[in-house]
Amino acid sequence: MNGTTHSKTTIWLLSFVVFFGLGSIVLGTVWPENIPAQPIRFNHAVHVSNGLTCEDCHAGALTREKATLPQLDTCLTCHSEAVTTKPEEEKVRVFARAGREIQWVQLTRVPEHVYFSHRRHTALGGLKCAECHGPMESYTEPPRRAFRRMKMNDCIECHKQRKASYDCNDCHR
Ligand code: HEC
Ligand code: HEC
Ligand code: HEC
Numbered sequence: 001m002n003g004t005t006h007s008k009t010t011i012w013l014l015s016f017v018v019f020f021g022l023g024s025i026v027l028g029t030v031w032p033e034n035i036p037a038q039p040i041r042f043n044h045a046v047h048v049s050n051g052l053t054c055e056d057c058h059a060g061a062l063t064r065e066k067a068t069l070p071q072l073d074t075c076l077t078c079h080s081e082a083v084t085t086k087p088e089e090e091k092v093r094v095f096a097r098a099g100r101e102i103q104w105v106q107l108t109r110v111p112e113h114v115y116f117s118h119r120r121h122t123a124l125g126g127l128k129c130a131e132c133h134g135p136m137e138s139y140t141e142p143p144r145r146a147f148r149r150m151k152m153n154d155c156i157e158c159h160k161q162r163k164a165s166y167d168c169n170d171c172h173r
């Protein structure tokens with residue numbers, strides 16, 4: 001060990017610190033987790049505890065392929081007048097006055113070449129929403145990422161467990 005080795009080590013360490021330090025600052029501004037993912041900080045817990053069912057807002061969840069995200073009209077059935085003093089609630093009427101739909105961001109998704117049907121899994125398969133989506137009814141703000149990423153392995157692992165078919169052609173039609 002001599003002085004040069006030591007200073008080389010120090011330079012290495014310093015560049016690591018700078019690299020990762022800067023890296024996380026740069027990433028922090030573009031990384032999806034730090035972007036407010038949804039146009040309104042929607043609160044599932046408040047609505048479910050007021051007696052709304054999942055299908056009131058996700059109309060296709062038991063009957064169609066797509067569960068669907070709610071349209072502004074659904075919100076306006078209750079929010080055309082204020083029911084709270086929360087600024088987040090006021091945003092519903094701001095969208096309405098501007099004549100704009102609320103562009104909710106869909107987090108859980110499969111690519112076009114994959115066939116997935118909610119009806120098949122919920123109404124026919126008897127699966128609860130929570131198996132794939134987690135405890136949505138307890139969320140007081142929108143999740144930042146999908147509860148499960150729903151990669152091919154997620155699908156196939158459960159299909160094996162439940163003795164459902166996992167033929168390539170079932171999911172890739
Ligand atoms: C009053 C309307 C409303 C009700 C009731 C409601 N949701 Fe939602 N749901 C929304 C809105 C709005 C979003 C998008 C914003 C967010 O993620 O919070 C959403 C998002 C979701 C997502 C995210 C989809 C994705 O992209 O990954 C899931 C899953 C979901 N809801 C499941 C449920 C379940 C399960 C229930 C019943 C326990 C339920 N919701 C009840 C309005 C509702
Ligand atoms: C069937 C009636 C009903 C529908 C439909 C409904 N809400 Fe609500 N919402 C309520 C009630 C009731 C409250 C107040 C709950 C409380 O404070 O006790 C509320 C509260 C809120 C709040 C304040 C939340 C908080 O953090 O306390 C927001 C924001 C909101 N709603 C947005 C929405 C949006 C967006 C939609 C459409 C996707 C929607 N609501 C659909 C009844 C409804
Ligand atoms: C077996 C797993 C599974 C179950 C059970 C399930 N989902 Fe999903 N959900 C998914 C997948 C996969 C997607 C992405 C589908 C796509 O991209 O078309 C999704 C997407 C969604 C979305 C985004 C919007 C859309 O149109 O699909 C909502 C909302 C949603 N689910 C709600 C629900 C609700 C409510 C239930 C219970 C009634 C439920 N899901 C049960 C796997 C599931």
Ligand code: HEC
Pocket residue numbers: 110114115116117120121124125127131132150151154155156158159162164165170171
């Ligand atoms: C938590 C468990 C679970 C997950 C996760 C899951 N499935 Fe399934 N899936 C089932 C069950 C159970 C059935 C059988 C339903 C019935 O009884 O009709 C099924 C049936 C199906 C069928 C019909 C198969 C046939 O026999 O025609 C398709 C297609 C399918 N799933 C696609 C998917 C895709 C794509 C994913 C992932 C994005 C997925 N599933 C994720 C449990 C799951």
Ligand code: HEC
Pocket residue numbers: 110111114150151152153155156159165166167168169170171172
């Ligand atoms: C239960 C549903 C399911 C079954 C069965 C299944 N897949 Fe998939 N597959 C998916 C999903 C969901 C994706 C998209 C997500 C991902 O890339 O993991 C996918 C993605 C793929 C891709 C990647 C395409 C890309 O864009 O990179 C290929 C290739 C593929 N599957 C081939 C197969 C083959 C071959 C079989 C039969 C041995 C099979 N899959 C069986 C659900 C399934």
